[in-house]
Amino acid sequence: MSRVRFAAAATLLAACLVGPAVHAQDSTSGLLVAVDEVYLPSGFADREATRAFLDSTIAARLTEAGYRLVPPDRVRLVWNRIRDSVGGFYDTYTGRVIDEKYQAVYRTTRAELRDHLGARAWLTPTVRFRSVWFGGGKVEWDGVKEETGGRGGL
Amino acid sequence: MRRPLPITAPATIWFLVASLAVPPALAQGPAIALSPVATPYGLSDPAPVRAIFDSLITVALGKAGYRVVPASEAGTLWRRLVDSVQGFYDPITGEIVEAKYRAVHDGVLRQLVARFGVQLWLRPSIEILHVDFEGGKVVWDETSERVGGSGGSLPAFSLVVAVEDSAGVETASGRGGIQLAAKEPGKPVAREKLFRDDDRNRKAVERALAPLLSGRPRP
Numbered sequence: 001m002s003r004v005r006f007a008a009a010a011t012l013l014a015a016c017l018v019g020p021a022v023h024a025q026d027s028t029s030g031l032l033v034a035v036d037e038v039y040l041p042s043g044f045a046d047r048e049a050t051r052a053f054l055d056s057t058i059a060a061r062l063t064e065a066g067y068r069l070v071p072p073d074r075v076r077l078v079w080n081r082i083r084d085s086v087g088g089f090y091d092t093y094t095g096r097v098i099d100e101k102y103q104a105v106y107r108t109t110r111a112e113l114r115d116h117l118g119a120r121a122w123l124t125p126t127v128r129f130r131s132v133w134f135g136g137g138k139v140e141w142d143g144v145k146e147e148t149g150g151r152g153g154l
Numbered sequence: 155m156r157r158p159l160p161i162t163a164p165a166t167i168w169f170l171v172a173s174l175a176v177p178p179a180l181a182q183g184p185a186i187a188l189s190p191v192a193t194p195y196g197l198s199d200p201a202p203v204r205a206i207f208d209s210l211i212t213v214a215l216g217k218a219g220y221r222v223v224p225a226s227e228a229g230t231l232w233r234r235l236v237d238s239v240q241g242f243y244d245p246i247t248g249e250i251v252e253a254k255y256r257a258v259h260d261g262v263l264r265q266l267v268a269r270f271g272v273q274l275w276l277r278p279s280i281e282i283l284h285v286d287f288e289g290g291k292v293v294w295d296e297t298s299e300r301v302g303g304s305g306g307s308l309p310a311f312s313l314v315v316a317v318e319d320s321a322g323v324e325t326a327s328g329r330g331g332i333q334l335a336a337k338e339p340g341k342p343v344a345r346e347k348l349f350r351d352d353d354r355n356r357k358a359v360e361r362a363l364a365p366l367l368s369g370r371p372r373p
Contacts, residue, residue, distance in 0.1 A: 004180065090248035092241025096195075097248070131307070131339075 030068055031074075034119035035059060036079075037072035039126040058125055070119050078117075082108045166298060183219035187272040190341060192228040192279035195309075201371030203280065203349050210359040211278060218367045222271045231262045250370075260322065267320045274325065278315045278362070280337055285310050296352070296361045303337060309335040311348070313358045317366050330361030 023053040038054040040047055055072055062069060082105050083089065091099035132141045139146050164221065185297045191207045192202035206224045213220045231287045235258040242254035266272045285294040288305040292298060311332040318324045333354055349355060 003281050077259055086246030088247075090245045092243045092245050093236065094241075095243035095250065 019033055019153045030066070031068060031121070032117070032119050033062060033067045033123055034070040034075050034113040035039065035062065035118065036075050036122065036124040039124070041127060041129060044127075054125065054127075058123070062123075070117050074117075075113065075122075078112050079105070079109050082112070166365040169331070170280065172367075174212055179295035182219060184216055184274065185223060185264045185270055185272040185334045186274040186276055187228050187270060188215070188225045189232070189275070189277040190225040191278075191313075194280060194282050197280075197347050197348075206355055207278060208281070209360065210356055211276070211315075211363065214359055214363055214367070215276075218363075220274075223266065223272055223334035227270065228262060228266060231265050232258065235261045254274055263318070263320070263322055273320055275320075276315055276317045276366070277314060280332070281312050282309050283312060284308070284332050292334060294359075297330045297333075297357065299334050301334070306339060308337070309342075311335055313362045315362045315366070326366040328362040328365040330363075332358040 035058060038051050038058070040051060044050060059069055059071070086101055086105060089098050089105055090096065091098050110122060113122055128146075130141070132139050137148055139148050162240075188208065188211060191204045191211075193203055197203065204225075212222050212224070239254045239257055242251050242258055243249065244251050263275060266275060283294065284307050285292050286305075286307050287293065287301070290302070290304055291300055292308055292310065294310050301308065311334075313330045313332055315326075315328050316324055317326040331347065334343060334352065335348075
């Protein structure tokens with residue numbers, strides 16, 4: 001019977017969501033990308049340092065690849081202004097997101113990034129925890145591998 | 155010939171009169187207000203679940219000698235005060251605004267004390283936790299359940315209670331495991347099979363209330 005341990009893995013997700021789909025094979029020379037700041041789940045220690053590291057790494061890789069960037073602080077200004085204009089999108093009675101309001105903020109921000117700032121893409125990086133099945137003392141997820149003490153499990 | 159009244163009739167009348175003559179506060183032990191049971195977000199049809207645990211907690215506290223102020227009273231007060239501050243979550247961040255929350259909490263407690271003379275306020279909730287297990291048995295909050303898998307992590311329901319005194323100081327808290335929310339990863343137990351085991355429900359209440367009832371008043 002295999003011994004089982006729980007493994008939680010952090011995954012960095014990123015999405016390009018503005019206007020017509022932008023694919024890696026497109027010409028990237030000078031393409032303007034709005035880059036949002038990295039979203040970190042609650043409970044992350046040393047949040048600011050982690051966010052700064054990931055933000056700068058993403059910016060460096062995109063710049064190396066030939067993209068021009070709308071930086072995270074500029075994107076956040078647009079988002080925050082539009083969010084504040086609708087009085088926020090959280091329900092004050094439950095603390096949960098009001099989907100209609102969130103979608104309105106999202107769509108308006110996307111339109112402003114495209115129409116006023118000329119961004120062809122909006123990159124929204126997110127760190128998420130997820131559980132991963134593993135065996136043989138090695139956990140593999142989303143293109144990386146890590147050794148673990150357990151022989152197998154979730 | 156008129157038949158004499160059965161012996162039980164005068165005794166019943168005397169008992170009713172005597173019951174009415176004694177104020178409830180003196181007839182029973184310390185007063186404890188119960189809040190409605192909070193259920194996890196996403197649990198469908200939560201009303202019957204609240205009713206089951208409200209009832210079990212009320213019975214257990216009554217047996218232990220407490221005068222229970224029903225959950226509907228604290229629930230109504232809570233909703234009214236939440237309305238008065240238009241909710242206590244921040245619309246921008248989604249986080250609790252501490253000053254608003256305290257205003258609601260303290261206001262409800264004050265009114266429970268003033269209206270019902272409560273010495274204690276019990277706030278129960280059903281929570282989901284993730285339990286690591288090995289050897290085909292999941293153990294949590296003084297209960298356990300057998301599963302098919304040899305090990306891993308599964309979600310489980312527990313009843314959690316917190317008790318505070320009339321000054322708002324927490325005096326007791328307790329937990330009692332109810333049942334697994336999934337018997338294997340990604341396959342939740344069907345809603346119609348949740349909270350149907352009377353024995354498990356009752357034991358969860360007993361375990362959660364044990365820290366409070368260990369120093370219970372005399373009836």
